[in-house]
Amino acid sequence: MMMTTVKLLCLCLCATVLVWADEPSSETTITASPGDVVRLPCYGDGQVTPSLTTWWKEGRRLSLGETQTDAGDPPSSPTHAGPRLGLLEDGSLDFRWVREGDEGDYLCSAQLPGNVTWRARVLLLVANVPDRHPECTWVQSQDRTRVLFNCSWPGAYPPPTLRWAEDQGEQGAGRVFASEVTDSLTVALNRSLLSGGQTVRCTAQHLALARARERSCSFLLEPPYPEGEPLVSAQEGSNITLACTESTSTPPAATTWRRGLEHAEVVVGAKYFLSEDGPACRLTIANVSKDDEGVYFCRSENPLGVSELEVYLTVRASSSAYTGAIVGVFIAALIVGWAVVVAKVVYANRHRVCLGGAFGRPHDDDDDRGDVLSLVESDDEQIFQAPVPRLPPLTDTGHTTLVQIHHIPSCEQEDTGMTAPEEEETREELPDLVTF
Structure with missing residues (x-):
């Protein structure tokens, strides 16, 4: 009994080997997406019906009548109820709906009339193409001169071919940076390979897509350009905020603050x-x-370059210092005003001071004050109302300049109490005319 079982197993294995070893009568390739209804053909002549048809997948014999629970997670539609696989009268293998994992090599063996065996090979490709485009992202590396670009297209089956390349517009793709069969591709690009205005594109190629329908995503690279207020003023003792905005760079720039001409990091x-x-x-x-007054720099850097915004901070004195300065100016103005008033009063009474009047000098009674005033008035009349002698007519035709000199008594002479006739006698005789 044991020997019989062993012989039967050997026969089965040999038959299986013979099936895969023989050249198939036909070969077919079918591409489908998950959820599609697919029929794998075996014998193509519709006039003859095979008497016995057997299907293998990659050397394993299929058990027809596979139910919904055997097939994994089927679609929820009621039309997919019942067995997922079935054998048609012409020997074709019918998939009521296809799922991921059904792809592979299928071999059909059909017995035809006249003891003829027909073998057919079918390559089934199950492809899933996401409706969306790939997603392009970037990651800043530790080295500021490099940047990591990532392209991801999950859900594609079988895995697509992703390619990072330079996009030259109508001229097509330029330099190819990386290409790989995967659903996520990361490439590290050096600053020397990048420039402002350059477009870097990730293209997803899939066997279920024609070349004209390729999916892609891209970056338009731009250098950093920080913006803000270049002049800022603050009051001493307060808090001040310096703002800087950088929103144009791609990839986004890293922004830091530095201080002073030495660009010391804050x-x-x-x-x-x-x-x-x-x-x-x-x-x-x-x-x-x-001490905080001076220049500050908003520094933005991405792999394309470095740009800085210069901000100058001016610090004003506190309000208490302003109040003291204002009070000081007010007091100084008040002192100067009083000095001007006193000067004007003194100047307006200068003749009384010179003639020994009562300005600025105390008097015992009003009579004395009146006597002094009368004396001054008498002197004024004697001095300024005296007749001026006439000059004799000029006989010389030469150029002669005549000057007449009058003597006005000083304050000291006035204090002596001399009258006008006495003063005339004591005064030296001066020449009336001076000829030059």
Whole structure:
């Protein structure tokens, strides 16, 4: 009994080997998507019906009548109820719906009248093409001069061929950076391979898509260009925030703040605080002082290059200092005003001071004050109302300049109490005319 079983197994194995070893009578390739209804042909002549048909998949004999639970996760439609695989009268293998995993080599063996064996080979390709395009993303590497571009197209079956290349518009693809059969492809590009205005494209190729229907995604590369207010003013003792926005670069740039002509990097702490809100990068300076005044740089860098925005901070004095300055100016103006008033009063009474009047000098009674005033008035009349002698007529025809000199008594002479006739006697005789 044991020997009989062994012989039967050997016969089966030999038959299987013979089936795969013999050249098939026909070969067919069919491409389908998950959920499609597919029929694998065996014998193509519709006038003859095979008496016995057997199907193998990659050397394994198929058990027809596979039910829904045997096939994995079928579509929810009621039309897919019942057995998923069936054998038709002409020997064809019928898939009521196809799922991932059905792809492979199928071999059919059919017995025809006259003891003729017909063998057919069918290559089934199950392809799933996502409706969306691939997704292009970037990842900043540790080295600022390099950038990682990633292209992902999940859900495609079998896996597509992804390719990163330079897009030259109507001229087509330029340099190819990477190409691989996978659903996710990452390529590291150096700064030397990139430039502003350049387009880098990822193309997804699939056997179920014609070349004209390829799916793709791309990046239009742009260098950084930070923007903000170049001049900022703050009051001493307050908090000030310097803002910088960089939203045009692709890939997005990394933004930092630096200070001074030495471009020293700002260290976050109790004095400086950094915050980011999307493309905006802000530097807050607490308790601003004169030491914080100067130039600051908003520095943006991506693999295409580096760009800086220069911001100059001016620090004003505090309000208390302004108040002291205003009070000082007011007091100085008040002192100058009083000095002007006193000067005007003194100047307006200068003749009384010179003639020994009562200005600025105390008097015992009103009578004395009146006597002095009368004396001054008498002197004024004697001095300024005296007749002026006439000059004799000129007889010489030469150019002669005549000057008449009058003597006006000084304050000291007035204090002596001399009258006008006495003053005339004591005065030296001066020449009336001076000829030049």
